Amino acid sequence: MQKIMNEKVESPKHALFEYCLRIGDTSLILGQRLSEWCGHAPVLEEDIAMSNIALDLIGQSRIILTYAGQVEGKGRSEDALAYFRDARQFRNLLMVEQPNGDFAMTITRQFLVSVFNFHLYTELSKSKDETIAAFAAKSLKEVAYHVRHSNDWMLRLGDGTAESHRRAQDAINDLWYFVDDMFQSDAVDEMLLKEGIAADLEKVRQQWELMVTGTITKATLKLPVANNLLRMGSRQGNHTEHLGYILAEMQSLPRSYPDAVW
């Protein structure tokens, strides 16, 4: 696995702050993306399902971003972190900021990330950081459902009609560019792994591959061939062009009316 140098790990506290942002921002941006489907899904039942999952994800991000603010110790709340940072300060996986595309694209993205979160949180529920362990254990129930939902749809789309199969395969091929970014390990991971706080991404990857390969094969789909065009950079805040548009929409209200309340 390729390791990258992160010159900015100043202290264990800073590492923990960064680590929380990775988890919290990934849930936040995926939740925001999914919520775009609200009122647009193919059937009412699926509209509700995707909105439910979006709400689960936003709820998860609230917990861990609140904790990130506490760890940082500069008085930033979950809202301050969600609404008053720019794209370069976001640490979400590149995968989750990719556009919804068609239904197959949304489901495939959801599947790949839900399986990742499932194994990540399984590891993190054993973390020596009590807040992270409790967060992971609580979120795991929700994520298990997200996996079931998206896994079910992967099988339907892949092993469905010729068109659904083609769309699912296209989605896998397009999203595969962002798979390595999920497992990129850096100095933050290393520091926290030594302390028993972070998850071993190598281990998460093995389990992720096992489950993803199983479903893709069962769905009569194919794993993309390895290529060297993989995009990475979420750890440093180097995002694809899509994140800026998501933030523009998500942050416009609190930035226009900073003290607005419900």
Place this chain on the structure above:
Amino acid sequence: MTESENHNSQWKLWEVFTQKKSGMPHEHAGSVRAADAEMALLNARDVYSRRNEAVNIWVVPAELIVASTPEDMGPFFDPANDKIYRNPNFYKTPEGIKMI
């Protein structure tokens, strides 16, 4: 499913029954559309138990439910009001017996 089987191109209708607590009866909650049983179960969970309203869910293809008709009203349901011994409150419950 072919067009001839499904003229309105909608998925099959399923009736949903939810159980609020273990040991309680399943009650009719509503209906969902789904292509098969697993999807019906997931959809029912999302539509009728979003906030932990149920501990168990049954989904039944609506077409498999056999219902009485409104014309049955009289002879089918007319209770034996003149035979009071058919009603449980005809019988005295001994003191101290609970949970009957």
